[in-house]
Structure formats: C-alpha cells, structure tokens
Amino acid sequence: MSSAYLLVSHGSRDRRPEIAMQQLAGLVCNQLPENLNSLNSEHLVGVAALEMSPQPLHEQIQQFAKSAFGDDRKLPQNDQRLKIVPLFLLPGVHVMTDIPAEVALAQQAIGEDIIIELQPYLGSHPNLEKLLAKQIAATKAEAWILLAHGSRRAGSQETVEAMAASLGVVAAYWAGPPSLESRVKELVAAGYREIAILPYFLFAGGITDAIAASIEELKLQFSAVNFQLAQPLGASAELAELIWDLTDK
CATH class of the missing domain: 3.40.50.1400 (Rossmann fold)
Known part of the structure; x- marks a missing residue:
C-alpha cells in the first residue's frame, strides 16, 4: 500500500499559522516508515487550508494527490491512499460537514485510482x-x-x-x-x-x-x-506523533 498524508487546517490571513503548518508537516515527515526514506518525503506529507486559500479545499486535495502519486513519484500503483487529517480541535461544522463535503468532491474528481480516507480530527486524540x-x-x-x-x-x-x-x-x-x-x-x-x-x-x-x-x-x-x-500548542514533535497516530486509526 502506498500512502500520502495531507494536513488540513482552518487557514488564516496571518502568515504565522502557515509557517507553523509547514514546520509541523516536516515533523510528521519524520514519522514516515523507513521504507519511504529513499523518496522525497515532502511530496508525501502536505498541508492545505479549508479557508483563506486561493483554491477550494477539494482542488488543493487534487493537486496534492497529483504531486504525491504522479508518474514522476515512482510510487507503487496499487492501493494508493491519500489520508486527510483535519487539524481542528473541536467537532464543529468544519469538521463534521465542510471537510467531508470537500473530500467527497475531490474523490469524485480523482476517481477510484486513489482512495481518499478522512481521518479523525486532531482534537479527538485522547493524548x-x-x-x-x-x-x-x-x-x-x-x-x-x-x-x-x-x-x-x-x-x-x-x-x-x-x-x-x-x-x-x-x-x-x-x-x-x-x-x-x-x-x-x-x-x-x-x-x-x-x-x-x-x-x-x-x-x-x-x-x-x-x-x-x-x-x-x-x-x-x-x-x-x-x-x-500560556502559549498555544505549536508545532512540536509530540504533536506530530499524535497526528501520525491518527493516520493509523
């Protein structure tokens, strides 16, 4: 099975959350299995925003899927999965309605060659x-x-x-x-x-x-x-571990 991971945040006009998301994606890359070390991991863990982005989320998902699973990636062609992790802390409208709708649109556009799996939202992790x-x-x-x-x-x-x-x-x-x-x-x-x-x-x-x-x-x-x-959660190795754990649920 070949998997890629897309971390979805709310989005902001402020540059700081975007920078932190990139840092967090890099930390999640460190959680990738050893058999993916030979690949360019930055193409396997990406970030997207539900709002404040030039593209709607479903188009961002499609673009990332192309980057992760395109012919130039040399990933196995069987059982390709794109795992979407909502980095939201509450099960609000975005988590329960908006993101599933965008994922459904992306799946429809991509077809059956790549299976998109919506993972549990971050705030649901007990740790x-x-x-x-x-x-x-x-x-x-x-x-x-x-x-x-x-x-x-x-x-x-x-x-x-x-x-x-x-x-x-x-x-x-x-x-x-x-x-x-x-x-x-x-x-x-x-x-x-x-x-x-x-x-x-x-x-x-x-x-x-x-x-x-x-x-x-x-x-x-x-x-x-x-x-x-106190400070908000921030991009940390501990948070990256929780995110990675959600991809296996």
Missing part, C-alpha cells in the same frame, strides 16, 4: 490532554482557564468541557459563552488572585494576539490579580 497538562504543570497558578474558540454546532463544546474537567480547570470560549471575562470575574469573586489562561489553539495568530490584548485589559480591570498567558 492531546497530556500536552495541555504539561503546559499547566510548567506554570504556577491558583486557577486555570482553558480558552477554546467555540463552535455554533450543538454539542461540539462537550469535548472541551470534558477535557477541562479532567485537567481541573474551567473552560471559556472566544466566540461564545461563557466568555473569558465572565470566567475571570467568577474566579476573582471566588478569591483567586493568580489566574493563568491556556489558549486551546494550534498556533499563534490573530486570535491569540487578540486574547493577549484582552488580558491586558483584564489586568487594568483587576489590578490585584496576577494574570499569565
């Missing part, structure tokens, strides 16, 4: 919680807020709530209630004076900049509170 726990353990604080983006899809935030409960923190959402400010007010009212915020996002970008600005405003509003802002 993702361990990465967050490491960040929490590295910073001293009385209380933590796990700040996720949020989703309009009903029930999609249950995974965040469950993760927050398991980590012993409270959840808040950037794009919906309960908001960061409301959670901070609750914690301050409960007597906490050291509050840390963990952005449940893949990479630094426009939203994490906005979160940082919001925290500066909270510092003015609650001058007696010491606020700390």
Whole structure:
C-alpha cells in the first residue's frame, strides 16, 4: 500500500499559522516508515487550508494527490491512499460537514485510482490532554482557564468541557459563552488572585494576539490579580506523533 498524508487546517490571513503548518508537516515527515526514506518525503506529507486559500479545499486535495502519486513519484500503483487529517480541535461544522463535503468532491474528481480516507480530527486524540497538562504543570497558578474558540454546532463544546474537567480547570470560549471575562470575574469573586489562561489553539495568530490584548485589559480591570498567558500548542514533535497516530486509526 502506498500512502500520502495531507494536513488540513482552518487557514488564516496571518502568515504565522502557515509557517507553523509547514514546520509541523516536516515533523510528521519524520514519522514516515523507513521504507519511504529513499523518496522525497515532502511530496508525501502536505498541508492545505479549508479557508483563506486561493483554491477550494477539494482542488488543493487534487493537486496534492497529483504531486504525491504522479508518474514522476515512482510510487507503487496499487492501493494508493491519500489520508486527510483535519487539524481542528473541536467537532464543529468544519469538521463534521465542510471537510467531508470537500473530500467527497475531490474523490469524485480523482476517481477510484486513489482512495481518499478522512481521518479523525486532531482534537479527538485522547493524548492531546497530556500536552495541555504539561503546559499547566510548567506554570504556577491558583486557577486555570482553558480558552477554546467555540463552535455554533450543538454539542461540539462537550469535548472541551470534558477535557477541562479532567485537567481541573474551567473552560471559556472566544466566540461564545461563557466568555473569558465572565470566567475571570467568577474566579476573582471566588478569591483567586493568580489566574493563568491556556489558549486551546494550534498556533499563534490573530486570535491569540487578540486574547493577549484582552488580558491586558483584564489586568487594568483587576489590578490585584496576577494574570499569565500560556502559549498555544505549536508545532512540536509530540504533536506530530499524535497526528501520525491518527493516520493509523
């Protein structure tokens, strides 16, 4: 069996997530089996964006498939598979509706010579919680807020709530209630004076900049509170291992 892997993110006008995606793809390349070492692995692990891209996702998938499985790649022609890994943290509309629809369009255009397999989304991996726990353990604080983006899809935030409960923190959402400010007010009212915020996002970008600005405003509003802002997940070998694990499920 010959497989290639396409990592799909939301997409952004900010260059930082795009750069981080390329770095992450390189780290996933390191997970490839030894029998693929002789091939140019950059053609076997690619990146695509659902939004903010000149091409719709289904066309990006087709283009990557051509690059990975074209005649010049010299890959085995039998049982060619393209595995799509959604790098999303919540099972929102993008994960449950938009990406499957784009994959179906790509499969229709490509035909049956290449089988496109949609893998589980990143946020479904049980070990993702361990990465967050490491960040929490590295910073001293009385209380933590796990700040996720949020989703309009009903029930999609249950995974965040469950993760927050398991980590012993409270959840808040950037794009919906309960908001960061409301959670901070609750914690301050409960007597906490050291509050840390963990952005449940893949990479630094426009939203994490906005979160940082919001925290500066909270510092003015609650001058007696010491606020700390952790980093988003970022491109790391540990994250690449989780992504690779999802391709085998």
